Amino acid sequence: MSRDNDISYFVSFCIEQYKKAKGMDGAETASLFFSSGVASYLADNFDVLHTQSRQWLIEEIEAKIEGRESR
Structure with a gap:
């Protein structure tokens, strides 16, 4: 599998x-992620982020969306 595919699957x-x-819903979430x-x-930081837990990722994503400093 290529790195680009790995990143796409991760996102x-x-x-x-x-x-x-x-x-x-999916469309709403995807739109939020891109906007x-x-x-x-997530794509730019794949190497570090893909090793984190599901809960950690959700908290990190929330911080990014809300404009807070991430960890």
């Missing part, structure tokens, strides 16, 4: 997990 995983955690820059952040 998709994060969208799905955030969607479930927040009770949102807030979260999708780019």
